[in-house]
Amino acid sequence: MTLAAKIGGGAKPSKRDGAFGYLMPAFLLVLLFFIVPVLMLLLRSILEPELGLQNYEALLGSTTYLRIFLNTFIVAGLVTLISVVIGYPVAWLLAIMPERWSRIVLAIIILSMWTNLLARTYAWMVLLQRTGVINKTLIGLGLIDKPLALVNNLVGVTIGMTYIMLPFVILPLIGVIRSIDPATLRAAALCGANRWQCFVRVLLPLSASGVASGALMVFVMSLGYFVTPALLGGTANMMLAELVAQFVQSLVNWGMGGAAALVLLVVTLALYAVQLRYFNPNKAG
Template structure:
């Protein structure tokens, strides 16, 4: 028995209902495990110890807390710049390498991502300490006379976090660079462009979405990083995530901890909104 084709397309309402049923489980998970905890944190930040905005006023009006905020953005900015400066040449090298060698380098990068974060941080502590491998090698080669201070300062935090963040710059950049047609660069060269002009006027502008995506990912992750700055930076280079943990775990001050965490979340969402405004969701993907 043959079916009769009525020729009628499904109504927009039915399509909308079918699409919502597909994303409903994800929305429920986001609501339960993200929206609800954030709202609870926001509520505690304005109700403990009493109703009002005194936690935010104290957080943004105390010199010590403001210094921690500034240090957090300084570390995140430095790590982002260094990661992009190192990650871009690596991504370009992966783009032009033969497939076999590119797969090998990719495997090394992915292996570094899968290694335990705490183990990687402790490894850098061993390498960077005054009696570590790096200082001993430099002294043995006669480059320096005294060990360099590479831990418990901004240098150690930058080195450790850059190593961890590099894959998050390299991977999106490789995808963007591989999508650029080589014929565009050849056409620029045939028109008389030098190698520097091909890079700065052709390759770099076309790869900006990948740079922006990787830089935003690194910057946002660096703002909330805890383990590496705590072990390699020390108390003199405390970051916002360490302060939140101290408020909650040591001082049991959920009001101040919630206020600091909510300020960090607001800054993160604002940065993401600015990037979407500049590059658009389609180019970011």
């Protein structure tokens, strides 16, 4: 035993001290890259151009800015709804299909996530334009007489963002659905439930936490999305992230930019709190 150990009576570091040492790097990371920037935005939003809440009053009292807020929530809601409607059956098929095919399809989905975002958005611009493949195919099949307007509007933004967001619904749902015991569905069928009743009364409630997690992730990410709405939506369909970018790019309106960013952050944290309150799978009872 060393002299220091003898003097200290052989005392060992407590578990609390050890845990604090392990958590310190994570705490510093959150402090430096989240808390400090948020506090700086808060200060700039109330100090620039002068002390007060005039930035928030201008942001929430303007019909133009409120229209941008409304458009942001409409797009995020549509993308979330469509992603869940499409992603749920895909996740169900991936959960029940043979393991080999499930891995192949899942690898394709993950590879699509790894593809450059800008490249995927430009690909949709090519596909959706008036002379693009989609319009040419529809005209060739005789389904339409003239090209549809699929870009620079809400339709283009919704299509492009849904494609990008789908994996974020599918991936959480696969694990939740796979964790459901198939015997539960068989028991419901033996008790007289048809397929629709098994889905609505058994499968959907048991997988609600996965649906909520995926939907929340997609909705929150959609609220702050910039590249796809900017390229596919145009100025008439501006979203909040584009507004923040316009404020800060001018380098003279950081106060309004900070206020808009903080409003978006508050909405995001409120949605996360609702998800934890009502859809937390670890919550007792």
